[in-house]
Amino acid sequence: MKKHNFSAGPCILPQEVFEQAAEAVVNLNNSNLSLIEISHRSADFISIMNEAIALVKELLNVPEGYSVLFLQGGASLQFLMASYNLMKVDGKAAYIDTGAWSTKALKEAKLLGEVAIVGTSKDSGYNYIPKEIKIPSDANYVHMTSNNTIFGTQFKEFPKTDQPLACDMSSDIFSRQIDVSKFGLIYAGAQKNMGPAGTTLVIVKDEILGKSGRTIPSMLDYQTHASKDSMFNTPPVFAVYTSMLTLRWLKKLGGVGAIEKLNEEKAALLYNEIDNNPKFNGFAAEEDRSLMNVTFTLADESDKERFDALAKEAGLNGINGHRSVGGYRASIYNAMPLESVQALVAVMKQL
Amino acid sequence: MKKHNFSAGPCILPQEVFEQAAEAVVNLNNSNLSLIEISHRSADFISIMNEAIALVKELLNVPEGYSVLFLQGGASLQFLMASYNLMKVDGKAAYIDTGAWSTKALKEAKLLGEVAIVGTSKDSGYNYIPKEIKIPSDANYVHMTSNNTIFGTQFKEFPKTDQPLACDMSSDIFSRQIDVSKFGLIYAGAQKNMGPAGTTLVIVKDEILGKSGRTIPSMLDYQTHASKDSMFNTPPVFAVYTSMLTLRWLKKLGGVGAIEKLNEEKAALLYNEIDNNPKFNGFAAEEDRSLMNVTFTLADESDKERFDALAKEAGLNGINGHRSVGGYRASIYNAMPLESVQALVAVMKQL
Numbered sequence: 001m002k003k004h005n006f007s008a009g010p011c012i013l014p015q016e017v018f019e020q021a022a023e024a025v026v027n028l029n030n031s032n033l034s035l036i037e038i039s040h041r042s043a044d045f046i047s048i049m050n051e052a053i054a055l056v057k058e059l060l061n062v063p064e065g066y067s068v069l070f071l072q073g074g075a076s077l078q079f080l081m082a083s084y085n086l087m088k089v090d091g092k093a094a095y096i097d098t099g100a101w102s103t104k105a106l107k108e109a110k111l112l113g114e115v116a117i118v119g120t121s122k123d124s125g126y127n128y129i130p131k132e133i134k135i136p137s138d139a140n141y142v143h144m145t146s147n148n149t150i151f152g153t154q155f156k157e158f159p160k161t162d163q164p165l166a167c168d169m170s171s172d173i174f175s176r177q178i179d180v181s182k183f184g185l186i187y188a189g190a191q192k193n194m195g196p197a198g199t200t201l202v203i204v205k206d207e208i209l210g211k212s213g214r215t216i217p218s219m220l221d222y223q224t225h226a227s228k229d230s231m232f233n234t235p236p237v238f239a240v241y242t243s244m245l246t247l248r249w250l251k252k253l254g255g256v257g258a259i260e261k262l263n264e265e266k267a268a269l270l271y272n273e274i275d276n277n278p279k280f281n282g283f284a285a286e287e288d289r290s291l292m293n294v295t296f297t298l299a300d301e302s303d304k305e306r307f308d309a310l311a312k313e314a315g316l317n318g319i320n321g322h323r324s325v326g327g328y329r330a331s332i333y334n335a336m337p338l339e340s341v342q343a344l345v346a347v348m349k350q351l
Numbered sequence: 352m353k354k355h356n357f358s359a360g361p362c363i364l365p366q367e368v369f370e371q372a373a374e375a376v377v378n379l380n381n382s383n384l385s386l387i388e389i390s391h392r393s394a395d396f397i398s399i400m401n402e403a404i405a406l407v408k409e410l411l412n413v414p415e416g417y418s419v420l421f422l423q424g425g426a427s428l429q430f431l432m433a434s435y436n437l438m439k440v441d442g443k444a445a446y447i448d449t450g451a452w453s454t455k456a457l458k459e460a461k462l463l464g465e466v467a468i469v470g471t472s473k474d475s476g477y478n479y480i481p482k483e484i485k486i487p488s489d490a491n492y493v494h495m496t497s498n499n500t501i502f503g504t505q506f507k508e509f510p511k512t513d514q515p516l517a518c519d520m521s522s523d524i525f526s527r528q529i530d531v532s533k534f535g536l537i538y539a540g541a542q543k544n545m546g547p548a549g550t551t552l553v554i555v556k557d558e559i560l561g562k563s564g565r566t567i568p569s570m571l572d573y574q575t576h577a578s579k580d581s582m583f584n585t586p587p588v589f590a591v592y593t594s595m596l597t598l599r600w601l602k603k604l605g606g607v608g609a610i611e612k613l614n615e616e617k618a619a620l621l622y623n624e625i626d627n628n629p630k631f632n633g634f635a636a637e638e639d640r641s642l643m644n645v646t647f648t649l650a651d652e653s654d655k656e657r658f659d660a661l662a663k664e665a666g667l668n669g670i671n672g673h674r675s676v677g678g679y680r681a682s683i684y685n686a687m688p689l690e691s692v693q694a695l696v697a698v699m700k701q702l
Binding site: 003005007008009010012013019021022023026031032034035036037038039040054072073074075076077079080107111185189191196197198199215217218220232233234235236238239242289317318 | 354357358360361362369370372382384385387390391393423425427430497547550568569570571584586587589590622668669
């Protein structure tokens with residue numbers, strides 16, 4: 001029995017991607033060489049990198065004037081790189097704090113300049129998205145996290161600003177249509193909707209770079225990587241290849257618009273059960289509910305043992321809430337089939 | 352026909368590692384879950400990370416008081432991290448320049464303090480290892496590259512110094528016995544003798560950390576990663592797992608001492624042909640020849656077309672020299688079988 005994998009990340013990817021990636025690790029394109037033993041300067045790998053970049057551009061409608069990069073270090077390294085590249089010397093940045101990841105991001109920015117927190121939902125345990133955002137006119141950029149995996153909150157609209165908008169989209173990129181032209185910088189660790197852990201997607205508007213007035217270490221400088229087509233140093237070959245496979249799958253399925261509809265359907269099914277089943281409560285404010293991470297608690301904690309046993313019996317994997325919040329969290333990323341959500345709902349009804 | 356893969360990195364790994372890694376991408380330990388879809392906080396992955404760390408400690412005889420880390424960003428990010436962690440504010444570091452990688456490493460260090468180049472073979476195109484190294488007593492640390500993949504040079508003895516010795520061992524770690532206690536910091540991109548591209552091994556002496564007097568960004572601070580057992584953020588799961596498999600293979604084979612003998616045998620076979628065949632010249636000074644990357648040129652450039660054709664016919668892959676040097680380079684890492692070296696020698700004799 002294949003399990004229903006609700007892990008928050010790394011997480012489920014399409015079954016065909018697992019199979020194709022495994023095949024390439026033994027024999028890439030019938031070359032009799034493994035994907036992971038060939039030179040990253042070989043024609044085979046350059047064509048993989050180019051296809052991955054082209055798929056990102058196509059699926060997200062990336063306009064001219066943006067660089068698409070595959071880097072390493074996860075979103076955590078982007079917290080630092082975003083500020084290194086966008087914060088001016090003696091500068092200031094505006095951060096919207098929706099918990100955990102935003103908090104970590106602004107911590108790194110504080111090393112390089114002043115940080116104005118222009119919105120936060122800390123007062124209520126980060127269960128909503130702050131709406132009234134006032135951005136100081138002297139902010140060098142505005143930073144936000146589009147979806148919070150831990151609390152299950154998600155921006156439905158993006159703040160309007162004249163300054164470059166930098167957005168950590170690790171947990172909802174490729175799950176819904178976005179207008180890339182509204183952003184200066186988008187970054188996302190691969191390990192939700194794009195591929196395995198080990199690579200980070202960066203989409204950056206070229207014209208906002210090179211203006212910080214600071215000397216940026218080579219590996220932290222987006223311009224270094226953009227000028228070398230993400231090959232300044234050896235890229236994480238397997239993670240890039242497997243991301244490319246996942247993006248191929250998404251394109252075949254109809255692209256971001258098509259998956260968005262499926263994601264809405266899956267989320268509606270689950271939130272509907274939460275709202276109608278008196279044994280469960282939703283965690284996030286209704287209007288800010290994430291389509292990716294559905295967080296909920298038991299109305300009566302004494303049901304826990306039985307619910308956990310039922311879930312296990314049904315093959316539900318990874319539904320425990322984040323250790324900092326407790327309760328339950330069902331992550332229902334792009335590759336999660338409707339049947340897995342149905343299986344969870346069935347268990348909730350059984351309780 | 353399986354090709355003979357002489358690539359400089361990413362490079363050949365044991366065939367059984369390709370097969371085991373591929374199997375895990377489809378089904379890890381018969382869990383019915385893929386290696387790349389499970390949480391990095393799961394018992395399964397924690398046990399993988401622990402085994403990888405334990406194998407490093409065992410195979411290299413790492414003494415107490417050192418942290419073993421699996422990070423991201425390649426040796427290129429270590430160029431920066433080494434100096435961020437070890438260079439004091441207004442400090443100074445001593446760098447030995449054996450070309451390319453050393454040069455890149457010291458470029459990053461210069462952003463943080465003064466760099467004294469205490470030895471260089473730049474005068475003769477980096478074809479030898481500088482021997483007379485005088486280290487200023489006020490250097491915070493000494494930095495070197497143990498093996499240069501491009502020029503095919505390798506330190507046979509390490510400089511003696513009272514300051515922490517930081518060594519980039521990307522291209523020869525696990526290929527020969529070393530005394531870890533003589534080093535403050537060892538780092539190595541995985542993609543030669545340890546595993547696929549996408550993770551970087553760091554072995555650092557705990558007592559040299561926390562003394563720089565500077566605020567280090569979280570992701571660049573070795574103490575961050577050491578305190579979280581390399582799980583401060585999501586690790587590159589596939590690269591760590593496949594490194595673990597490669598280290599298991601090495602242990603089964605008898606460990607570093609056993610592979611060192613095989614490496615010496617393979618290198619001797621090839622250098623012997625270079626020295627005795629008038630159609631070829633070795634590139635590196637004899638006493639500094641690398642056991643990992645064997646660099647040579649044709650005595651008569653007009654032989655190139657024929658030699659390349661013979662090599663292709665024999666299934667020899669990746670023997671072109673680095674674009675900055677030209678000629679030929681046969682990388683004969685741990686996983687390279689003796690038969691592949693014999694195949695190359697046979698082609699050289701045929702010319």
